[in-house]
Ligand SMILES: [Zn+2]
């Protein structure tokens with residue numbers, strides 16, 4: 610028998626089989642994601658699903674244990690998966706090189722034992738929080754400061770969430786149209802490996818203990834390395850926080866995200882309207898001439914073929930007039946997504962296979 614875990618077995622209460630049976634989704638494969646993924650893989654977590662749309666840049670390499678110079682230009686999740694399988698060949702690692710909303714379906718989030726949020730913007734954190742809350746999935750969020758950071762375990766699906774710690778104005782960032790945010794270049798912040806390693810190690814530690822049903826901190830950790838402090842900050846649930854509704858009574862259908870609209874239509878009630886969680890492009894139009902074209906799919910930056918000005922995308926969340934031959938994945942719908950469907954009798958939820 611493999612002696613890989615021989616030292617784990619000497620730890621009272623360590624349950625290797627429970628870790629081997631666990632499925633964990635890690636969203637964000639930057640500095641923090643690298644640290645947490647390494648710890649989970651070496652601990653023997655049986656199944657990891659990594660989601661991040663970005664490719665490796667040289668500036669990542671000062672903080673990312675899984676990436677090398679020769680990996681620059683490749684997808685972070687692909688390179689990370691290869692490195693993790695080398696650390697521990699007995700685990701399975703799946704990858705999605707897409708943004709969260711298009712990469713991981715609600716059914717996958719619900720069936721995970723734990724979701725780890727290694728994201729770097731409030732909007733992305735709110736999106737992940739919203740999805741975890743919809744299917745009552747436990748998650749751990751982390752973020753770094755210059756010399757420390759925060760770890761926020763949200764392991765009780767009926768307890769406070771990330772949104773509870775924000776003001777209504779901070780939460781409303783999610784209401785800003787996606788396309789406006791996308792075109793704004795992200796400002797860079799200082800970051801170094803001591804802080805991401807410190808915060809990532811805390812996240813990995815809490816994750817492993819949670820998965821083995823051991824105790825974990827009851828609040829958020831505030832880590833300050835200039836003082837050598839890690840303080841537990843209690844949290845309260847905000848009764849005004851809108852992120853506490855969840856989906857129930859899901860109907861499973863034999864339609865996958867690789868199938869087309871026609872197949873989806875045949876699996877849901879007649880005249881029902883399927884909705885997506887993230888607005889999808891329906892048409893593009895030129896503000897300088899009369900050019901307009903129906904173009905279903907994810908928004909891209911294109912020039913007007915008539916006058917060479919930028920085209921403006923028009924989006925929708927309703928899929929009632931998508932042509933039959935368009936694939937669900939082309940609309941940004943992730944595998945095993947749970948779609949909301951509007952019928953004459955109210956709302957229903959249908960889960961893709
Ligand atoms: Zn909340």
Ligand SMILES: [Zn+2]
Pocket residue numbers: 895896897898899900913914915916917918
């Ligand atoms: Zn034009």
